[in-house]
Amino acid sequence: MKAMKRSTLATLINATLFSAVAGTSFSTLAADEAPAAKNNQLEVIQITARKRVENAQEVPVAVSALQGDNLDAYSSAGMDIRFMNAKIPSLSIESSFGRSFPRFYVRGLGNTDFDLNASQPVSLVVDEVVQENAILKGFPVFDVARVEVLRGPQGTLFGRNTPAGLVKFDTVKPSQEFEGYGSVSYGSRGAVDFEGAVGGGLTDRLSTRVSVLWQEKDDYIDNRAPGFEQDDVLGGYTEKAARIQFLYEGDDFTGLFNYHVRDMDGKPIAFRGNAIKAGTNDLVDNFEHDVVYHDAASRATQQVESQGASLKLEWDINDLTLTSISAWESAEIYSRADIDGGYGASYLPDMGPGFIPFYSESADGIPDQDQYTQELRLSSNYAGDVNFQVGVFYFDEALTIENFSYDTYGSTPGELNGYVIQQQDTKAWAVFGSLDYTITDDLKITAGLRYSDDEKEFSANRTLSPAGGGALFLTENPSDDHVSWDLSANYKINDDVNWYARVANSFRAPSIQGRILFGDEVTVAESETVTSFETGIKSDVLDGQGRVNATVFYYTMDDQQLTAVGGGANFNRLVNADKTTGYGFELDTEWVLTDNLNATFNLSYNNTELKDKDLAVDVCAQCTVTNSLNSAGQAVLDGNSLPHAPEWISNLTLRYSREVADGEFFTYADVSYRSEINYFLYESVEFEGKPLTEVGLRAGYAWAQGDNEYEVSAFVRNMFDEQQSIGAIDFNNNTAMVNEERYIGAEFKVSFF
Template identity: 75%
Template sequence: MKAIKRSTLAVLVNAALFSTVASTSFTSHAEEQEAKSNKLEVIQVTARKRVENAQEVPVSVSALQGDGLDAYSSAGMDIRFMNAKIPSLSVESSFGRTFPRFYVRGLGNTDFDLNASQPVSLVVDEIVQENPILKGFPVFDIERIEVLRGPQGTLFGRNTPAGLVKFDSVKPSQEFDAYSAVSYGSKGSIDFEGAVGTGLTDRLSTRVSLLVQDRPDYIDVKAPGFEKEDSLGGYNEKAMRVQFLYEGDDFTGLLNYHKRDLDGRPIAFRANLIEKGSNNINPKYDNDVVYHDAASRSTQQVDTQGLSLKLEWDLKEHTVTSITGWESAEIYSRADVDGGYGAAFIGFQGPGVIPFPSETADAIPEHDQYTQELRLSSNFSGDMNYQVGVFLYEEDLVIESFSFDTLSWDANANNYGLQNGYAVQDQSTSAWALFGSFDYTVSDDLKVTAGIRYSNDEKEFYAKRTKSPVGAADFLEGSANPDDSHVSWDLSATYKYTDDINLFARIANGFRAPSVQGRILFGDEVTVAKSETTNSIEAGIKSDVLDGQGRVNATVFYYQMNDQQLTAVGGGANFNRLINADKTTGYGIELDSEWVLTDELNATFNLSYNKTELSDKDLAVQVCAQCTVTNKVENGLAVLDGNSLPHAPEWIANATLRYTKELEGGDFFVYSDVSYRSEIDFFLYEAVEFKGEALFEAGVRAGYQWLAGDNEYEASVFVRNLFDEQVVIGGVDFNNNTGMLNEERYIGAEFKVRFF
């Protein structure tokens, strides 16, 4: 079904008036009663590594928590549920439930190589998740998600020139607290999560959190000769987190161990899904059917784990914080990338034209990341406070890339799909930084902050190919050893205009360290992108209105990025190359609002507009094999000057409404939400077929919540993608007009119990 055709304004008006769910969160019956005071709760964030009121922080920040977070992440959703749920944030993936790619204010990275860096950093429980596979850890038992927009280089370091996504899990406490939730939904999906926390001694407490998600395969294969029911689409996801918290008189220590195990299928590639000459979905498309000849070998197996230790000493006027982290990731993902069967040169092919078969796999057999931060923070009662620290980062990474000839018999495996290509990458990264942030209270109304960070980054990279799948030399070696150092900085001010209105302004500089693209399975070149730097300026207002019943925050911003790192993905040569754009500019607005409409009704409405533009007259890339390019093409290359960035929607909007009614000793509730993102380009060049249509999605959750004894119970039904709107969200451009789709409608029911 095509996306609803309506104007942006119509979508936003309908979202504001008729949609529903509550990001304003109240997570227990007792909290529901407190909400009747008609006041919005204070949202605490740690955007500056201190617990602060979000309304007083001179950063454009949004937070998801409580029931809003629960509603968005229900139905077995992976981290991609965040797409278009926060202003200026979009999320996509060509790997399915892993390897999410984040875009903030239009800045991101479309590269699908397992060595790809991103300008949006992900920090989970204060540990940076650098490798893209680490970024896909499931969302469960989370206290809060924060999205910090704009460069965050001073406190969070390199690779944050666009912003930061920050996850904080629920921490242990002395009080007993537990919950268990199970849901059943479309396609036989089962979703279980639970947690239990309690004090073990007067000073030691623990919390154990668990997630299990399971969906059987449901996509049938109907390629002639390869027919099989229920072959793709399924997954079994297990994750856990164990924490121990020690609280002394002037010392705390938090140990966190977490692990993920995913055994599933990759996202379904669909050959010629997009009709040539348009971006319409082929009318023959069936969501539960594919025509793969390599479906039996498609698999995605992910294993990640990590351990962190946070130690904190309270020295009265100072706090010393040490955060040590280790993360490790392993993956093997194999897919039928051409999305069809056969090939043109053997006269047996479909659906549509399949110029050549493409079956590939990528793997990380070895990976280790070590981080150490040591920070000194002042706790003065006077006008001046500061944070200073040192940060160390080490990563060792091995990546394997495989190609298979789908049409050739593999005697060892007793199946088709003989391996015909292999390459390996080996990279070591060492980085360190010194940083400081200084706060000064000029007057009762004016506060200023200045920050500076020196970062140094070095990489040692080696790649080797021992078998070429395209007739090139089988043996090929390549290496690169880029390094760079940079000084990032920021300066911000907050002015208390009234007791309920804060004005803020911020200028900031950030950078992304040099990147290497050495996936030489199909190409012969190791490419290096030099450091990119960003200068950003923004100003905004944060206001509480209607005597605490409303909250309206707005930001305007402008940035210029020099030497932006871009990936020329695919093209007719099926090879990724790193390039630098001379200059990229962006500007826009962001609006966050929350409202207590009545004792029973709460609402939110959020909006962003982002305009991005590449400025480089000499920048040109290879184009697709079968599509209609609308850029100027010279010597077979599309000229990118003036283009907007890929996966950078101009408009993002979402709205929620939450209705609660006391009924028979409990609460009946209805949450619903809508989200909208405008059209996007999938690649650096512009093409008719690879321009993704606007995406409009809605969700509803309704149920009943009641207390019985010391426990709280909740039974609910829910639906995601209410109108079953499906659009193409990504493409493969080197072979045919292959595409991927967003999730179809999902209906489910959940039962949840909280123990106190």
Template identity: 75%
Template sequence: MKAMKRSTLATLINATLFSAVAGTSFTTLAEEEQANSNQLEVIQITARKRVENAQEVPVSVSALQGDNLDAYSSAGMDIRFMNAKIPSLSVESSFGRTFPRFYVRGLGNTDFDLNASQPVSLVVDEVVQENPILKGFPVFDIERIEVLRGPQGTLFGRNTPAGLVKFDSVKPSQEFDGYASVAYGSRESVDFEGAVGTGLTDKISTRVSVLWQEQPDYIDVRSPEGVTNQFAKDDSLGGYSEKAARIQFLYEGDDFTGLLNYHVRDLDGRPIPFRANLIEKGSNNINPIYDNDVVYHDAASRAVQEVETQGLSLKLEWDLAEHTVTSITAWESAEIYSRADIDGAYGNAFAPAMGPGKIPFSSETADALPEHDQYTQELRLSSNYSGDFNYQVGVFLFEEEMTIESFSFDTGVFDTAAGQYGLQNGYAIQNQDTSAWAVFGSFDYTLSEKLDVTLGLRYSDDEKEFYAKRTDNPTPWNGSPDFLEGSANPSDSHVSWDLSATYKLTDDINLFGRLANGFRAPSVQGRIVFGDEVTVAESETTNSIEFGVKSDVLDGQGRVNATVFYYQMDDQQLTAVGGGSNFNRLINADKTTGYGFELDTEWVLTDELNATFNLSYNNTELDDANLAVAVCNQCTVTDPTYMVEGPNGPEARAILDGNSLPHAPEWIANATLRYTKELEGGDFFVYADTSYRSKINFFLYESVEFEGKALFETGVRAGYAWASGDNEYETSVFVRNLFDEQVVIGGVDFNNNTGMLNEERFIGAEFKVRFF
């Protein structure tokens, strides 16, 4: 069985790679056969801040748009739908529908603090979304998603040593158009989104986009075996009510355009449910006592997640014949309060009863971002020469102010009548101000009809002022005082660069190579409600080399792009999450290396059948003989360990040298197939997609229990589309996670073998209308 799978995979890879190398031969064969008018559309992207053909850009980039984007993101899906849908990209969250963590080529950050810095930047409508809460804005009325792999330290710069995820919403136009869709699905979920755009005058147009998603609580709180759970209640967790809107105004003059964008989000829901002893000790199997809709909490009634974000941006652009001047001024703000039963269980070792399994101690915590403001300004000058040389130069300013609160609550006392249960017993506050600025330039030169080269440079300067204060210690037995202060003021500057070239081998095949350097400024971690130390991670830098081919084959009916890469990251910023002492610390790894390949393919198989197949391989390795972290209390650690004296007694430390990075799957594969058939004046269609992500480690150290199994998910959508008058209609039924694949997707290691599950099978129906 294994041999057959390996042979099939090898055949697919070899066939696809061969078509990339021998594209001219396939084109010749296609010309000899009957010509087919069904050709793949040209994908226009803005990966380099100007509109370009994706096949001519010397960057490993994937674009998600059209049918693929609609199918993946529809009917209540949050931004995590992107996980494993693009080569070398994975997405996860321990908060649920907010605070997504992106990983590109294995590089990311598992830190769950609201001050966490990530090496993968998210840019929405040309505005960087720095704080992790900003990154969870819902996906609706989006024209295109681009994923740029490898350091993007020149044009985008800030926190992009691993890559960049870029969202572009549909813009206003003079033409009247819009759409509305409503879906109903499993667990009584309802999803509505719509947009309408039109010209207000001959120079001013607008577009209004809205989203409303709702799902009632459906997860039951049950009693552990042999325990009377006074907090048992049906339909306690899993629900949410999500509202979001975007309004845009576009002014188009003869030589000037201005775009105003206001967006707002309001989420009232529940955090992702944690499940105590979800993972069976000595294995990474799911404990059979659990169903997806069952937990054994004692604090579910207080679990809440409330998020509010809003932002305003103004893009002004002047066309000066041979130059274009662009100014982008933006403000973003976020607020969150998230409270959850982190131990995922009932009771603890000091209570009269507990379960399921052994619960060393209770943990109910909350995190809040009561104040946050981000201001950015970008000003750039781009040339529009008709000759061989063109350039972009600019300046970027960034200011961020935020306050973070951390709370702990006492769930170790069950005297509810006395009003003691769940009272606050720990509190800490963080304040951070960040000031950064950069100047950048990108210079393009056509050396010949076949060869183009680009040189990029960016100077970045970053400074943080951080202060943390604890006024209530939830663990007084460790000898730490209630009142504790800490501060840090790290700063650094760096010159990032890249050098790339594109060589036109034929009219249909482009070869490219790229050398790039990326930079992430120092980070601060001061979540001192647990722990007594403010930690700082020094700056990290990345050097990357990649080569690739981008080809259109079969006379435009196929497209094959392939990239091989190698990178070395020096002083990588890592977060030692949890461990027996339950304290997050920032650390630096001396060196991290990674290598692999990415493959993007797209095919028009017949007049009625389209397909895509994508694949990536990523190998990551920590290279630091002196790097060690605290480990779990109850799991089976497979790394070499040694003992040290910790705040609560002797603690084990795992040596990380040679480990792969956490949440870094070696293999990601996905495929789609769309069949369309004309039927009774309309089109019947079936759309199927499947994605595969190989096994992952949840933490920096390796253990039997906290190795996540491979995740294989399939979706199917079938429906009928027709036109009537000026409108287009579509009705469909769909299913996500068709085979109801259930795996553990994350863990909590400081208490017991606690984990989180992926979403179970979801079935729904949708109706959509597009009007013009």
């Protein structure tokens, strides 16, 4: 390894600090770890954030990308989509379901609602198809070419429910070249992870690609509740997924067909009763990751099935491109768990660990969900100063949800004692347009406009009540329309520096909460709207050996949709906050430090604040609330930050490689950090998550032989085994969810051509 020169290091530090202090550089760093070019310069990163292939450094959109070694390393250890948490500026991801229901937060904006019709202000788009339901968003990540995270409102080109931003996945597409790969890894707790793909030309114009994933981990968590002892009862899963694509390439026409399927059979995330020490946010002294104390662990289960298909047709007509994307997505889930995380109750002979006011065993399911989308757009490819995109979009979803409650200590343990069925039908349509105008060779502006119309028909039918409330049938039919818009400018200061500014507006359509097992009302949140201002610079430095990109932003959100989760009433309610403000900065840097050493560093700061003096919510049963309370004993939220909104997120990666014999030895290290978070709308001692730092390391050897390339590696995630709560349930006792323990594994991969 060549020694890194002091002057290079000094330049790196100075440039990074200067950009952070100046606060004028906008973040579009693609965190790509592909090899540097022959002259040791960083590669040009191509993205599709504006539905065109463009240089990331020239796009006036806040977008970061993951690909190459970054993507491979982060997703090691059989991780689900939550592997992206704190790996990209201003992005965090969490779930109270485990592998099946990810909740995304960008710049502090997200949704903690765990009902299966919950909408999110961060949209997920996979292969240009929106994945609206949260279960669809949990589809495994494999054979993916690139992940893009677009921060800030994306309401013009991507439409409804994007006031916070958008996460965009692009899978590897078929080509005429025969190629593929296969990899298998084995790790902690007997986990096995296999994925592979193969593709090539079937005819001169038709090609295909088949991608598969199989992941398995045995149950390893023991149940030690008295009278319910059982070894290896929770923690395991079997995950299978596949994708097949066909690409037809004509002279002026291309057609891409995509079919994908998922089957997951496992256990839900482990809830741990009284795992948080009262009066602190520490885990209890005797905490053990592989032990729970449940009275319903033997009945815990989670099954997810989903499938979908899309057809993208594209015609080139002179200087115009006509694109049609037709898609169908469908998902089913049944998830049952011991929600209180303990055994017994205060009115039963035994209880534990600690004080359990009442037991809670429940389940949620989607027996039927179908989503249909259609997009038709026309894009120009003129050589002149003006280009445009116009289009129409249609969305139709039929969703059925079931809520179950069970009597853990009845005459028949686990017998059903509560049932609600919800039905929600959503129809939305939009027309949109975007115009790019080159004023001079250095100055370009973009303006976008979208009209959206959204309507829901909802019913909740309770036929059995666990609380003696009787049968109940309620309906709601909210609707709204909105004009979203954005205006941006990109100015080329010189060949290496681009300045941009953007102002954008978007909305999230009305949301409904109809989980009426323990309550007698359906709540509706009105549409929320956001206006965001941001400006920044995207710069290449050190003769192309570094990138320093950053942004500063400020937004105001009116009528923000919030979920008052739990509280002593064990019931969710939707509310609107009068106003929410947020501001901060994001910094992305990437460096070629030496011939052998590459690095990335990113940092974000997000300050969020609720502004509503009249907004108050119910609080926890046993925690120490630090908010002021009103006369009804509710916490007043005015001035609080948003839940699951860390002020600081940072990530550092280093990749070292060196030629050894006929191959390459490499090591890859990453460190991610997020600061403390509140789990709920109110603030309390126990339910403030501590700062979390996780370290990963991957080392291996790669070599070529014949037409194949081989790689063998060992890796560790959460190297220092940092264990702490990452979520909680507040209606009963101090029940916690805990982050994944340290994972050690080894992988073998072969790529063939």
